[in-house]
Amino acid sequence: MPRACGPGVTTRWIWLVALFAQACEANPERLHRRRDPGALVVAQATGAISLEPVRVTDNESIEAGTLLYEGLVHWKPGTTDIEPGLATAWKTSPDGRTWTFTLRDHVVFHDGTACDAAAVVFSFERVIDPKHPQYIAGPIDGTYWRLLFKDVTRIVAIDAATVQIETARPYAPLLGELAMFPIVSPTAVATWGAAYRAHPVGTGPFAFESWVIGEQLVVHRNPTYWGKAPALERIVFRVVVDARQRLIDLESGSVDVATAILPDEQTFVELHPDLRLHHVASNDVSYLAFNTQHPPFDDPLVRRAASHVINKEPIVKLAYQGRATAADGPLPPTQWGYHAPDVKYAYDVALARKLLAQSKTFDPARVYRLYAPTTPRPYLAQPERVARSLAAALEEVGIHIELVLQPYKEHRLAVERGDHDLAVFGWIGDTGDPDNFLYVLFHSDNAVVGEAQNIAFYRDPGVDALLRQAQEVTDQATRSGLYAAVQDRIGLAAPWVPIAHSEVVVAARRSLAGVVLSPLGHPIYALMSRTEGR
Template structure:
């Protein structure tokens, strides 16, 4: 089936049809190729096609009822960046290798992209065309931005071509040359932070930003997951392991000019751990409640010395304190306006907030009064670009300098693109499908085990992730110091899955919803991965209805509504298993971050024992035993461990991926 295409350029109220017709077609008999619209446009402009019909199948998304006059249909609010219309759905190609657009009966879709270098268009708008808002100019995107409206209609031809099935088309007259200023680094990521208080942060995309604004008592080394001094230049531990005393650096000040001292550390931690603290209810504290769960009290010994008194010895304490959720905040700024602190945070880091245009960009300015080595870029700009195709298009057109995550389909292509550098390294992430074990049918372990057998991890990592994932057998990455290889295995086995379902009382299968975000921190290709999982489950009689959500609202909805089946991932900043196994599987960490509501007394005992000893060999033994029990119980389907991928423009120098996959360290980056 061929698609008819109309390409419209819009500049403010002006609206011009650049062309309309069909993409080039190829006949089945002799392979003859007839010239089409996009071929014609290719002769006049340079076209960049991201995605094509050689990817197995496509599905239209974000569709609207077909209007009578498509040229008069304009969205109420024209996005200034790309909006995905359809995305590749991986899986076996049709037997005849044709690639149909499957719109569930819908006959058109719309796509908006931008190009900073499209030739000037002077044609005035027709009087019956609604006005389209001109994209806002900024010093961080000096070139003129023009929206391209691409309308696709069903036609009668039998095959798609790579042109007609393009996911994103960026038109421009010259080679890619748009640049952001040399002292400005622009980062395009999957979503903008919902807020910037580290104690309330949920997503890794938020923590990657707060790590530039705030600092922690101890930090993670730049080239390993080892713990090194941070705000604390030294520390000591009592013989019984119940008292940790930290000596703070002198002369450190928050961005508001107030001193970062022992009182600031006490204030930051007490608002989390002390129910009687005046600001205990001033925020929706997240993972940090678990990270600080072993801290009984915080004592100020003198202005530069603070002591953490623990409920029990905690071998992972330093690794926990290095997490960005545990960053120290300005007591003065927070107490002045707790409700505003999430939007106007005050820390002591290398960068401070200059401005924040919600839905557009967050701008950080270098803190020239920073106590240590200052950041190299004068300005960091973070842009939330939910659509993967939009992130790639912005990188190629110079709208951003660095993007993450990268759609797996585009990794190989970007590696071959001049002017782009692709960085890859294994991370410590685990991607999983979680069960709410308190909701039927997932109260029955056999059902959960059946789902684990039904999911084809190898196919997902091979065909969807294109090698940017490692099949998982449990919560920990193979090769890390506590990884247990001898857990129960769940190879892809539809017959075994059907047998377990029948034993659990579901011989004819069952129905459920599967919640999944459209993008997100560590979520790789969530909709595509979930679509394969949906097909895997259908093969064993399970009808899983996908419910997709925008990433910015997804975590809050999962927290509030506790769905029965949901896709998520978990990042570790350290190989220490306490940073993942304790938050995810300890029963008292319900409902966050133990979203599965998993409760096993044996696992609780093993996890507490492991975190209370400093003996590495003993901890390894305990964590390995816990992994065997957890994987047998199957509170989640462990799918894969992400291979982190970041792309930069070739002029970006000094960027290095951190071994954890957690940090995004851009403070030492320069641009040529």
């Protein structure tokens, strides 16, 4: 029996000693905080849908794309002003139809391949050239970009560091669009094919690490980034569907940034000693549009009278919880080209009545239908309430209103068809160019029944001419002048009552440094640094 014990005892001793060593080594601190101190954790309401940048339009995918990819030009952080990106310089031909970009030297993709003119051409051609082997076909994928680039006729690589883009006509907003357009690694796209959406390779400050769809996306610092290396080693985008849970996680420190904070919770964040609410004027506008094709709103007098009865302050303060600024025009003040209109419609009920009295077409006996969505939109958190207050205000001066409240999808179809007399709607600019607002929302091109973006069905040849001209000159100052003229004309015509520009809110730990939000509402992670838990 002792013979049998010999080796067993020895083994047990070794095992026991090893166990003790383990126990001695165990640092109690490790039992508590299991966070990677170099990683920033972002709690999002929903995850990215795809990391193939040109296929998506959802906010989270775009946000991830801004980390992984770069365009030929950049926005200056926190603004929509253009600065050099992958291209260090560019010029346009005298006719304004040829853009020549000089590429930055020695830029490489995350997979190590060079980001040269060919890669840039590849990135464009797979979107706009149906004959391209990697052409992104489909009714939805790439459509948005094809719409934006509909005037681009050709794109060529002059040499390894020079790219030329030709457009059918002079098209100044191209730069803003290029700031958003991602340059992808041709090698990676060719290698992964359809799976590229889960294996993105760009030149951005962060490189892809892992992605569990619907749960978590991880990116890490790009060690070969040409610009200033980000302070964060790693960013974890975690999907936390419940808004309350996002806040709790933020409060407990398990996440550093939480997006989509409910308006009700914002006070809490503001008062919380460990948290900070970051907000930036969003690149959007909410408005009450008059259907200028429907009497009596074809009469500018009526539209102006109605403009005078809308008191925007209570709406901003009460319906937006103060997280908005009252709008005096279609462009948000942060957008370049913004111009404070000459004509202002102060809250003046008496004047409104007087104006209405002058109108010949206004029929106080009629009831006008005001369409509004029931679904909250980023630019309008409480659409129904706003609609009611608007209706009440109009009733005040005798404009009888019938509210037509329906979900966003139906609402959108209805207003695009022009069913409404009045409609509450909004717009989110995404290229950072005034053209993106004014052309889309006021040009007669877009006042097509059934697919109208210009839901006021506002048609003004003068405005149309100005907008076209602004697209064709590249000089920003000139364009700003043109847009100012447009805004004055629109202000006078009053096809809208602009209501508010909302603010984008992001909650973050107070200890987080360098939080700057882009006008699109994304934190600029490359500038951020974590000081907590180190």
